[in-house]
Amino acid sequence: MAVATEKTVEEKMRELFRLQQIDSKIDQIEILKGELPMEVSDLEDEIVGLDTRITRLESQVNDLQTEISRHSANVSESEQLILRYEEQMNNVKNNREYEALMKETEMQRLEIQLSDKKSSSSQRDLDTKQATLDTTREKRDAKTTLLTTKQTELKTIIAKTEKEERKLRRQSDKQRKEIAARFLRGYDRVRTSYRNGLAVVTVERNACGGCYNSIPPQQQLEISQRKRVMICEHCNRILVDHNIEEDMATEV
Numbered sequence: 001m002a003v004a005t006e007k008t009v010e011e012k013m014r015e016l017f018r019l020q021q022i023d024s025k026i027d028q029i030e031i032l033k034g035e036l037p038m039e040v041s042d043l044e045d046e047i048v049g050l051d052t053r054i055t056r057l058e059s060q061v062n063d064l065q066t067e068i069s070r071h072s073a074n075v076s077e078s079e080q081l082i083l084r085y086e087e088q089m090n091n092v093k094n095n096r097e098y099e100a101l102m103k104e105t106e107m108q109r110l111e112i113q114l115s116d117k118k119s120s121s122s123q124r125d126l127d128t129k130q131a132t133l134d135t136t137r138e139k140r141d142a143k144t145t146l147l148t149t150k151q152t153e154l155k156t157i158i159a160k161t162e163k164e165e166r167k168l169r170r171q172s173d174k175q176r177k178e179i180a181a182r183f184l185r186g187y188d189r190v191r192t193s194y195r196n197g198l199a200v201v202t203v204e205r206n207a208c209g210g211c212y213n214s215i216p217p218q219q220q221l222e223i224s225q226r227k228r229v230m231i232c233e234h235c236n237r238i239l240v241d242h243n244i245e246e247d248m249a250t251e252v
Contacts, residue, residue, distance in 0.1 A: 203239055
């Protein structure tokens with residue numbers, strides 16, 4: 001049974017650098033998408049919230065309209081009773097009947113005043129709720145139009161990049177399988193710490209390609225020898241010499 005050969009530090013560095021190159025290309029696609037995915041998601045959530053508010057307002061408007069109609073019906077009923085009592089007063093036989101009818105008439109007039117007062121209050125509430133409902137609908141419609149625009153923009157970008165992104169993600173997954181777990185953990189930890197996603201960088205002009213702090217000559221020499229993993233003391237990125245990409249390109 002063949003014994004697996006331990007990879008050299010140089011091989012490990014090349015694997016990590018190759019993974020970084022692949023992931024950086026994926027990052028470029030994400031940059032191209034920009035904030036669109038988040039904007040689309042936020043707009044969708046906002047529209048759901050506005051729809052919920054519209055439903056609640058519509059229910060409140062309907063309840064107020066029903067209440068105003070009920071007050072209006074009460075007024076009509078009281079007016080009909082007043083007419084009836086007034087007709088009956090023309091045919092009363094004694095003062096007791098007349099006073100009773102007058103009392104009933106006065107009660108119905110009070111009922112009309114109370115219904116009118118409640119109806120006016122409900123109408124004011126209805127006007128306020130209706131105005132809020134109209135404004136909310138306008139806002140929902142504007143957000144929906146904006147969402148459609150953002151979705152179209154995102155779909156256009158996805159259509160252009162989807163095939164390439166799938167290919168790169170497959171390559172990234174494949175490349176990760178070639179790298180030891182402890183190196184991957186460090187790579188992922190550093191990569192997620194920086195907005196540019198760079199965890200493995202080359203030394204350029206005697207400086208770290210990530211944070212641009214100077215690298216001492218002795219450390220640069222060790223990096224170029226590729227005999228041990230070198231970390232930038234300022235940003236914790238893995239450092240490789242600038243010739244590694246050229247060397248990888250000439251690999252058979």
